[in-house]
Amino acid sequence: MKEEKELVQGKSLYPEILFHFSGKEALLAILESTFRVSYAREKIIGKEKTREIGVPMISFCDLRLSEVSTHMCKYGNYGIGLTKEWANRNGLNPVLYISKHSPFTDGLITGLDKVHTHIRNHAMHGVSDTDAINTAYLNIYNVYRYIKNYEAPLHKKGYKKIDKYRFADEREWRYVPPLENAELAPFVPIARIKTSSQKEELNRSISHVNLHFEPEDIRYLIVENDNEISELIEHLESVKGRFSPQVLNRLKSRILTLEQIESDT
Template identity: 35%
Template structure:
């Protein structure tokens, strides 16, 4: 009798783990799949206030708005027009959720790519990349207007890795913007100029613009979407779910696969946080014999 020979080989091929066993002439192949959690998702999230979400759904449009950001190398603030999303999976969404308005709408990643959205370019303050970009812009020949506009468009996608953030009455001295994984779209500056829109506002101009537009920074131009592009809607509380379902029905929404969740539901059921609530101290024990039928 020929002795059995057993050989075990482990190979790492294309992210899978293979175990090969040989018993005489029989070869058994078992596959162990290695699952690696990604840092992004197939959803782009846009956060806004309740009225903002209602207006987005009613118009099926994301409007550009001036967003003011500090420029570290120049130590002043500039407002560029943009539409911003974040690329975060549910597991990372809790820290971001509610920070910029309390209501969120999630669209497909493909919609963002189709409409030329792009991840922002995170730079450390006074880094060589950031310093060189602003140096080129400052020294550009004003006569070469088209060149200057294109360069300014690129700079509009630059964002600090970290910095000061004031939002909803909270002040963060060293907020890590990079953790938001922002994806944004800036309209072509030549188009804005042709349509008599300002492509860049100083801090003073930004404040004045908001005064003239009821404290809003929106522009009357934006990017359209279809009902089927929407994947998720996140609202503040459970009562809002029925409210927004009724709104979608009233607007003639044809996408029955939109999932609507409220914030605490995501934290407790999906992420697994904030579900350990303190027991009610007024709890009255129930007589089990009186409820058995």
């Protein structure tokens, strides 16, 4: 019998941590309570077709510590890193990156739009077993909530437009509430989330929809500079219901600054 060779798995390109980046006040709010789901405008671009919808989500990046500074400048100079074990327990999933130059993308948009048409038609015409049919179609249409262009224009308020931003470099994971969550629409037409005021109003209506974590799930906290470390520690001490003395002591050693990351990596 031929002896089987042993496969040796090298060091993974992906860490065991997911990072969420934000502004300062948002990070303090996350630590005081938890993550809040909000609708994000998502645009999927193909060669001939484009689709825009609003998706309820919380985004994370599957990045090594040495890579985070490149992305923090786009999403906020503050961050929290949580374990992938926590992510898996809560149903987070990596996004599917697709090329706008591939016929696959236009075909996907066409197919998903036809599925959505079937959903509407069944609801309008009272088809028997409508709930079961719509659930099956929604599970297919749900793909829209997990896809992103590999490369596309990036518009950020206050920054010059980047025509060819490689979103795949972020290695995004998303928490998207399950379809059966009756507290919010699984997606909304882009017309309902076009403006900042529309987006704020929509997000206020779902401010009670959360993604929970325990203090033990935290691996890193990132602030902008050394002067803010003591402020963050004071904030953690002020929410003692969430952070026991033992956990607080552990987290103090895991606070990093953006300045430190940029200089040491």
